[in-house]
Amino acid sequence: MEKTPDELVDFWNRRASTFPRYNETAGCYADRVLAAVEAHGLSFAGKTVLDVGAGSGQFTLKIAKKAKRVVALDVSDQMLAISQADAINLGLANVEYVVKPINEYRPAQRFDLTFASMCPALRDDDSRRWLLESAQEAAIYLGFIDYVAPGPMPRLMERYQVERKLFNSGPDMEKWLKDNGHGFAGYPLEGTWTIIYDRQEALHWCHTMLNDYGVGDPDPAFLDQCLADFWDPAARDGAGAYVFDTPYFVDLIVWERKNP
Numbered sequence: 588m589e590k591t592p593d594e595l596v597d598f599w600n601r602r603a604s605t606f607p608r609y610n611e612t613a614g615c616y617a618d619r620v621l622a623a624v625e626a627h628g629l630s631f632a633g634k635t636v637l638d639v640g641a642g643s644g645q646f647t648l649k650i651a652k653k654a655k656r657v658v659a660l661d662v663s664d665q666m667l668a669i670s671q672a673d674a675i676n677l678g679l680a681n682v683e684y685v686v687k688p689i690n691e692y693r694p695a696q697r698f699d700l701t702f703a704s705m706c707p708a709l710r711d712d713d714s715r716r717w718l719l720e721s722a723q724e725a726a727i728y729l730g731f732i733d734y735v736a737p738g739p740m741p742r743l744m745e746r747y748q749v750e751r752k753l754f755n756s757g758p759d760m761e762k763w764l765k766d767n768g769h770g771f772a773g774y775p776l777e778g779t780w781t782i783i784y785d786r787q788e789a790l791h792w793c794h795t796m797l798n799d800y801g802v803g804d805p806d807p808a809f810l811d812q813c814l815a816d817f818w819d820p821a822a823r824d825g826a827g828a829y830v831f832d833t834p835y836f837v838d839l840i841v842w843e844r845k846n847p
């Protein structure tokens with residue numbers, strides 16, 4: 588069942604504190620994706636960029652370091668607040684934060700580039716057309732080809748009999764582009780995300796994910812059992828933490844306007 592607008596905001600706000608944010612780890616996922624965009628032949632330097640469903644800013648701020656101006660659009664004020672705090676720390680003043688659902692944001696002018704990483708709102712004709720229509724030069728889209736549910740999730744999902752959902756499908760976007768006569772380039776990216784949580788973060792994350800599958804109140808003892816497999820006493824400089832290695836298969840899709 589579709590979430591109501593309030594449920595949507597609430598869901599993403601609850602995910603904000605444990606969502607990947609700007610980081611400078613060499614070779615991190617965001618660096619890898621942006622390098623692949625540049626290897627395709629697109630540059631962010633001096634451009635105007637709309638980051639759709641920008642989240643807590645793992646891409647926004649790296650793009651802003653090169654771009655002229657970035658608009659970070661997201662329905663979740665708490666995701667954007669994290670990004671904004673990091674922008675202030677980095678001294679970046681060229682990011683405008685817009686708290687709105689995508690269907691309520693219609694800019695007067697095109698951006699040079701539109702960028703959408705894993706935004707679940709880009710699933711229908713109107714929103715996909717809008718992503719392309721808002722770009723003067725190119726639209727960049729990231730969606731899953733597949734992924735392995737992180738850490739304890741497979742065991743928890745089996746116990747509570749819930750099916751994995753894939754919200755952002757790269758292959759669906761490719762099919763839509765083909766069906767609508769749009770040329771594009773697709774690059775499969777494969778790797779492993781490593782998520783590291785302390786106990787409170789791990790519990791919060793499990794609750795949020797399960798709640799999204801309609802599981803309101805997971806059994807605390809079972810949750811502990813599932814998490815125990817992922818405890819690494821050496822993580823976080825010996826303080827100990829839960830470490831979830833998550834294989835991902837992502838589709839990077841680049842659509843370019845023929846006569847910009």
Ligand SMILES: C[S@@+](CC[C@H](N)C(=O)[O-])C[C@H]1O[C@@H](n2cnc3c(N)ncnc32)[C@H](O)[C@@H]1O
Nearest residue numbers: 599640641642661662663688689704705706708
């Ligand atoms: C999976 S996160 C991706 C965040 C970021 N792009 C990244 O890759 O790190 C999806 C984001 O889309 C946002 N979102 C979901 N539905 C939206 C909508 N209808 N309009 C705007 N943002 C939306 C969520 O709040 C969330 O921040």
